[in-house]
Amino acid sequence: MNIVVLVKMVPDTESRLEIVDGKVNESGFKYMVNPYDEFAVEQAVQFKEANGGKVTILSLFSNDGSIDTDLRKMMAIGADEAIVLRQDNYRGDKPSANATVLSNAIKEMEADLIIGGVQGIDYYQSATGPMIAHMLGIPHISGVTNLELNDGKFTAKRQVEGGLQIIECSNPLLVTCQKDMTKVRFPALKDIMMSKRKPFESRTVEPVESNDVETAECSLPPARGGGMIIEGESSEDKVDKLIEKLKTEAKVI
């Protein structure tokens, strides 16, 4: 079984968010593997361990090499190789353009299963995965909480409002993983050493035209104003004053 895992590099949750002239200042960002994608890597490796085959990490990113160690960690978990598509002016908020580039690369990989996270924690668009499936003309199941493979047939579970949906599908197939789909292992030191010997390829790709929407302006949530302590003779008195304020000042009741 040939499995391609889509791994997006997203700003580290510790990166400081700063807006300059309505745009996010990305200059000081550090990047990490999108947490949802880690579930995909773990699931892919489990399938490989049970059924044999190959797991390839595929990532589209800029020419910044600082992410390489984090991608190598995915190989320590058990992926066999990594391919990084390096693109000038790469942006994480262009799902259509990015899906075009990624699907072009996947076309040549004869993948049975393409698996990634349900969304990137940078822009939360949940779009790239389904778009790739569409471009490749294969079915997709998104937001999967449990995925099993028996006799070449996948059984996926999805949480839907008030219930559980079970979907059966044969390959090729694209799946996006929901949070905590599986517990990501802690690799052993030996696996870290092995990961250094696994193929890690960087390929230059050209930017592509797309009809992705443009961000007009970004802003941070307004700073929280100070709180207020309501004084009063008794609890009843304080509650009365609070209700009064909620009616007249906050105008919420």
Added chain:
Amino acid sequence: MEKYESVDFYNIDQHFTEEEIMVRDLVRSWVEEEIMPHIEDYNSKGIFPREIISEMGEMGLFGCYLDEHGCAGFSHTAYGLICQELERADSALRSCLSIQGSLSMLPISLFGDKNQKEKYLPKMRQGKLVGCFGLTEPDHGSDPTNMATKAIETEDSFVLNGTKMWITNGTIADLAIIWGKLEGKIRGFIIEKGDKGFSAPEMKGKHSFKASITSELVLQDCKIPKDRILPNVEGMRGPLTCLSQARFGIVWGSLGAAMCCYDASVKYAKSRIMFGKPIGSFQLVQNKLAWMLREITKGQLLAYHLGRAKDKGEETSEMITLGKMNNVDMAMQIARMARDIHGANGILNEYPVMRHMANLESVSLQGTYDIHNLILGRWITGIQAFK
């Protein structure tokens, strides 16, 4: 709790290899997910769950700088970084690594024979067998040379008598490396759990290292087969070689404890409002934070340099002594300062500082501050001042 931020003011990270960074990050995330949520509980109950040892074994942390019997053969610097991350959580974790790897596996690896290595090392590496190191006695701490534990040789066995004290993991250990005198010479013996005449009651009532198991080892006419002596070492060189390796780990581990206290202090100083502003805006508090950063940075440079010297086999035991003395002393002062910055909150188990502060009192013992001074004094003057 807010996410932990490590300290790297001088960009020392650039000097670590990619593998070293990966190992450090692995242990950091394991500690974050598996240990931090429970450590205060373990500490207050005085327990160290056995599964922790299994998990450490599965990751291959024990004896990871050894290059035999499936050990990973990582650099000493990588080992140091592992110690740093473990002790960031609690000294009990680093101590467990140290006891298993440097004080139990290492003597077997360096001084044991082929059969002993094959019998114990693979299972110890995996955390399936737990070891401990019995050197200190009730009446002999800083002067182990004068130990009272004795072995006599009979036709088919050795018979040991004596008591060891303060032995980490003794009660849960499957085997103990016991140092005792045979015909007046210090030798190493492997005692197995269940050997007749051997018992390991737990010592209770500690105010420090509470999440670590500390035991007494009692040997009463304990008879062991002849193949349980470590054949290839005699004299204090045996235990001292191992202790030096363990102290190397402490050079890094104490940095981890200091980093944790510094991180907690910075966060607290920025959020605690007193006299209408964050306490971090007062010069006296900033002075303390700046001192912490300065000392940690110096300690990191020292640890890094020592690590690389060890990777090249160019370190001396005195170099390790200086590093251990400096970094433990620095960490103890930082922990106390951190408690001060935290005010009354500093004594609560909601914050890690008092736990580290208490732990470091024990960490400072493996060769006390003054004993390390005497070791350096001997190196400087050529005159030994121990007795």
